[in-house]
Amino acid sequence: MTHDTPAAVPESATETAPAPTSTAASPPDDRPGPVGFGQALRFWLKLGFISFGGPAGQIAIMHAELVERRRWISEKRFLHALNYCMLLPGPEAQQLATYIGWLLHRSWGGIVAGALFVLPSLFILIGLSWVYLRFGDVPLVAGIFYGIKPAVTALVLHAAHRIGTRALQNGWMWGIAAASFVAIFALNTPFPAIVLAAGLMGYFGARRWPAVFALGGGHANGHKGYGPALIDDDTPPPAHARFSRGHLARVLAAGAALWLAAMAALVATQGWEGTLTQMGWFFTKAALVTFGGAYAVLPYVYQGAVEHYHWLSGPQMIDGLALGETTPGPLIMVVAFVGFVGGWLQQVWGPDALFAGAAAAAAVVTFVTFLPSFVFILAGGPLVEATHGKLGFTAPLSAITAAVVGVILNLALFFAYHLLWPQGFGGAFDAVSAAIAMGALVALFRFKLGVMPLLGLCAAVGLAVTLIRPWLA
Secondary structure: OOOOOOOOOOHHHOOOOOOOOOOOOOOHHHOOOOOOHHHHHHHHHHHHHHOOOHHHHHHHHHHHHHHHHOOOEOHHHHHHHHHHHHHOOOOHHHHHHHHHHHHHHHHHHHHHHHHHHHHHHHHHHHHHHHHHHHHOOOHHHHHHHHHHHHHHHHHHHHHHHHHHHHHOOOHHHHHHHHHHHHHHHOOOOOHHHHHHHHHHHHHHHHHHOHHHHOOOOOOOOOOOOOOOOOEOOOOOOOHHHOOOHHHHHHHHHHHHHHHHHHHHHHHHHHOOOOHHHHHHHHHHHHHOOOOOOHHHHHHHHHHHHHHHOOOOOHHHHHHHHHHHHOOOOOHHHHHHHHHHHHHHHOOOOOHHHHHHHHHHHHHHHHHHHHHHHHHHHHHHHHHHHHOOOOHHHHHHHHHHHHHHHHHHHHHHHHHHHHHHOOOOOOOOOOHHHHHHHHHHHHHHHOOOOOHHHHHHHHHHHHHHHHHHHHHHO
């Protein structure tokens, strides 16, 4: 993985930068220089291509890059934004990128950061979906995926460890994480209920034990040598991040206008019963119930896309999930696969334009799925910044972060189960996948290998195993 070196920018682009202040751990000039829009754009574009590992892995990558290495934002501010994103429906990692981009460079910064988090995945999924429909089970693609799946499992486990070491700062937080894991793993408790319970625990617990639930409290190594950040703990919100009723009204009006314009165009060209129109309406509803990430909404998408609309079959939906797991971007991007396959099979633009119609369907589904996320961040961001450092708001979110660690661990075990026993516990144990996953874990924990080298090595191993197996049979 390559890194860009932060560079100074003209004064006109530095209005969000804090004045350097000295700290006990670092000299005054150790604070990073202001971040230019072009420099940030290059980073967000790179992030869109390396954001593997689901939300846990993506958040870990952003933490390593933005908090630890580049120091564009402090850990407390990073976690404060993350806690808000975890409360929202939609992909929290993409929303977190949007939030930080907005904090750095106003609304356009947020739009660029959020869009670049999604667009590489959309184009890759369109290409892979076309290969899937045209060529079926391609050994080359199957081999690469066979090696990448164990790497993804290792990345999620590693990310759960990284985030847990920061969020689980005392016994109370460990207890909340353990309780959330039991609730979702053993009791199948809905994620919104877990969030609500953790938030209430943090709110009332902070009244009795404020230090326990303070964001970053009880963790002596909270900065662990990172040094001062561009947006530090005590950096006041920039002018554009302060709450304004006018700004809130403009963002809500713009979001509503974009959605209405898109749906009006679909109705005008397809009719209300047209496939593209129905996709737009169905995935708008899906976008508003995605609390808890992609896996929480997959049963809803499966029920609608497979059982009600018959846009694709059950096995095709499972194949799409495998593609979503092994491509960069949010896992909820599996909806683009659903849109592409549905658009292809339903011939939305006729039999002579299968690819164009399918690509249009994937684009429509992606647009309506992610539009609410941009509205939530650009409209709610100023309210979140106004609560920075206020225990009444941060304590519930600290407890929610601890609860989410348990949910991430459940996701990691979900991946591991389907990886090691692809046919269920009654089927054969996949020893090769287990060996690749163990090697990936050693590479991550012991040798600190980067995401892209890890994925490349595991893909090469998976391809080699797939090509050699027929000779050994």
